[in-house]
Amino acid sequence: MTAVTEPPQQSFRIEMLWTDARYRSGFLQVIALMLVMLAVAWVVDNTIRNLEALGKDFDFSFLFAPASYDINQVLIDYTSRSPHWRAALVGMLNTLILAFVGCITCTIIGVIAGVLRLSKNWVVSRLMLVYIEAARNVPLLLQILLWGAIFSETMPAPRDYRGEEPAATLWFDAIAATNRGFYIPRPLFEAGSGVVVGVFVASLIGLFIWNRWRKAHQNATGQTLTPRLEQIGKGFAVPAGLAVAWLFFPGFDQGTLAIAIKAVVALGLGAGSAWLLYTFNTLSVRLAILSVPAVLAFFVMGSPITLAYPELRGFNFLDGEGQAIYLRNSFMALWLALSLYTGAFVAEIVRGGILAVSKGQSEAAAALGLRPNLIMSLVILPQALRIIIPPQISQFLNLTKNTSLAIAIGYMDVTGTLGGITMNQTGREMECMLLLMAFYLVISLTISAVINAYNERVKLKER
């Protein structure tokens, strides 16, 4: 059996390039390479000749020239004398902040809608179906423009808030919704607030450690909490409920019906949260760890963190340093439309993920005597999340890319600064588009790397 017959030596013939598997792949690749190089050379040659004809060059030095235009939402120092690269940076930050808040809200909306869509409650699940189908089947750009139009046309003007009997009132006595945008309270950090923040961060770390300890404890004993901790959890419920009621309580100084209704609502909220915390002790202990030290520190330091509420001056509300935060209509319309649109897709993902966990899993868990909320958190969610998370992250990516529609409504994101005004002012289409695409590509590739890493980690280990 050791006799190995040498394959007959064949002399190379030209047709073996495509008839012989040994040469074919190399041959095809060389041809493809040549074709691609030819195409690239053709494009580059055309570009060079076109640029020459227009008397342009390929040069990024324009980035350091003054931008000489204003941006209406700046998160870092920027004036019209700042260079173009800084304008681009402002735009990038605007893109990122919009994407960040959008991702958070679309997740919240999507998870709630997806779970309610599966609810046995007929009205609720139908309502969610209507929302999901309406939001998914209408173009996002249209939704953005529609919300923008609604905000700027139907909200009261700032002057409607003036006078003894104003035509408009603040929402929750804190938020001014005007046709120019929304004004929300800004937290002001005065001396000593560092201690409060520090205590809060420390409690966060403490919570993390406690969670690990709790898990170990549960694994060892089967008990979720020690009896003492259970008492603490139950004991925390009443003061927490009182605090909630006090937070929402409107005060006694006015005697109208609206105040009475608000008072009833506040008491209801307080009682509801107390009941919730009394029932779910683990949650209660977590909240206690998180809130009690920070609240104590807050009062010990003499309430160093206050809120700057919207304040009318002349024909408008004040914004800027020490005043309320001003959220433009363009930002709000984008945020709302992006969240609702992406939320509908997230809802479908969440629903699909939960449905994909086979029914036997929840039945088996129920047969083991687990309660519905434990079945959800211990059996269904861990399996569903494996399915949900990758498409969920790619929805985040879609949302981030869709923030580029901001240009249609005048929000100055990176497409509006770098790909809009800077490009039009300097006439550097090639350079600006390259930078713009590179920015989005970096984000996309980072996010896909995250998805791939996650998929690798949660992959079912088979064979």
Next chain:
Amino acid sequence: MTDTSVPRQTAFVAEKMIEASPPPANSVGVIGWVRANLFPDVLNGALTLLCVAFLVWLLPELYHWAFAGAVWQAGSLSECREIMNATLGEGQRAACWAVVNERFNQFMFGYYPAELRWRPVLAFVLLIAALGPVLFTWLPYRRQGLLFTLAYPVIGYYLLWGGSIWPFATFLIGVGAGVAAFRYVFAQEHPVFGSVGVALLAGIAVAALYWNVLWGPISDGIEGALGPLGPESVASDRFGGLLLTVVLGVTSLSAALPLGILLALGRQSKLLFIRMISVVFIEFVRGVPLITLLFVATTLLGYFLPPGSNFDLILRVIIMSTFFAAAYIAEAIRGGLAALPKGQYEAADALGLTYWQATRKIVLPQALKISIPSIVNIFIGLFKDTTLVSIIGLADPLGIIQPILATPQWNGIVAEMYVFVALLFFCFCFAMSRYSMYLERRLKTDHR
């Protein structure tokens, strides 16, 4: 044990089956349904009441705004408001659908010449006829229908854009010459010259030679001798409204499908270089927003082409959205390819099929079947994304709103036109998503 003299003390023996008693009245019928679906427990009951309260508050308002109080016939917004003041009371407002009513043709056709509007309508009807055999397999005469589908791009082009047919007719001569050359060379017995590659090269070379040298003069000559023949030509910038949306969507998707298939195959290919090109293309296009690609179409595409060549914006947009859709379709098909059991590939190899035979007869039919629902979803996305062309100044249904708002008659209208366009898109997209579900059911061959 056998003592039977003692009378049995049995108290009761059932002599017949007792009829099953009906379920409690409160668990069947309407009441049962309401209890099970609306008020199964306190929390759900509260939720139901909340939702019902919301609907009771919302629906009458909506009905009043959209139907009861709405004005359907008026020449301007101020006229609308006068009518509302008269019918609803001073300062009361509802929807003014009159704007949609008056500008309906613009929403449908953009600035397409009014006397030629029958052409897009006919093209649309024929489009449905052409799509029928592709979308529904149960239609009769499907084979003949597919031939019509193949011919439709030309018919559609001449119906919409019009223009003389001589350039195209003479263009076809080149195709014929190329095919003839391919056949001739392929029929040779010679081992080198008789092969597919050389024959293809010969065909392409002959056709290219014809197009570069003879096509122009021949076309001009016939046109000069016989005069232009064909429907009146309509410039691209007259296109708009739903017409533009359908043109962009259908053209890009039908061009993107083959490109997407090739890209997906390229991404799976064993040839490193081809795989690299495909991956770079797909990841690049998927990584940037569509609007940047449209900006490329408006600003940069001109730089990439030979100096002096200038072709119209709609075509440039179609090219970029084709690339965009192709990258996404490639990913959808890649999913289908990956879902195919390895045994299928191995069995094809074992049968001795070549790569293209295996791909055509074994791999693609199954992979495409798996990925069709996601391809339809991509098409829905693309259809919605065509609204982005309004940002670069094309007059699609969304882009036509701004010029209408700028007219003195309709300045100040808020939501009506957006709502109308939203409904328009909703109808199309919703129908397509239902079709995708229908396909999913029909193509499901497993027996779960």
